[in-house]
Amino acid sequence: MPVKLFTVLTVSIALSGCFSSTKNKVVIVEKSFNQQNINQNSWTDKTTNFKKTKQKSSNKKNKSIKKSWSIPVSGKIVKNFSKNHLGLTFKTQSGQSVRxxxxxxxxxxxxxxxxxxxxxxxxxxxGFYSSYTQNQILKVTDGDEVSKGQIIAVTGKTPFYFEMKKFSSPINPLKYLK
Structure with missing residues (x-):
């Protein structure tokens, strides 16, 4: 009997925090972007409001991410991203700028x-990575900070190949490039 009473008492104390009437701030962290995506001031106890707020924040981030990318080289895409081809192949001329x-x-x-x-x-x-291959001349070295649109290489005779990854997973560059 004392063991049952102790168990019931322990469980009751542990669960009492779940039913308290005090409101604590909740912060949700979106792991794929490693940033907070919920405005604490808009939090309410209603689940439906929480879902709406999360979707709005997430959509704004996706739009800003997509607007911040550009095409690495001018040329026609001759081979698209697929399970067997994890990047884009561009038909280029020797000597084109790679950005x-x-x-x-x-x-x-x-x-x-x-x-x-x-x-x-x-x-x-x-967590994004981009790789630029089949170049003739490299204009940057390990450790260099580069900015969007900066010339980083010059194409060679071989068609230019480009890949993107999110951490270690290949992603379709066409979802991000403009």
């Missing part, structure tokens, strides 16, 4: 991966 699609930091610039030719990888905010 950074967004502000970021160069994390790789070199030609150690022979199948990709001279390659640049840029880390962008919010």
């Amino acid at each position: 950074a699609i967004r502000d970021g930091k160069v994390v790789y610039s070199g030609d150690k991966m022979k199948s990709h030719g001279k390659m640049i990888i840029i880390k962008h905010p919010l």
Whole structure:
């Protein structure tokens, strides 16, 4: 009998916090963007209002993210993103300028991966990465900070290949590029 009483008492105390009438602030963090997406002032106890607020904030972020990207090179896309082709292949002429699609930091610039030719990888905010391959001349080096539209390389004779990733997962660049 004392064990049951102790168990009931312990569970009651633990659950009493769930039913208190004091209101605490709730902060929700959107992990994919690593930013807070809920305005604390608009929080109410009604679940429907919470969902509406979250969707509005999320949509605003997605629109601002999409507006901040640009095409890396001018040329016709000859091969689109698919399960077997994790980037975009552009038909380019030798000597075209390659531009950074967004502000970021160069994390790789070199030609150690022979199948990709001279390659640049840029880390962008919010876990995005972009890679620019099959270049003739590289104009940036590891550790350089680059800005959107900055010339980072010059294309070679081989068609230009471009990839984007969100952390380590390949993503379709056409969803972001304008």
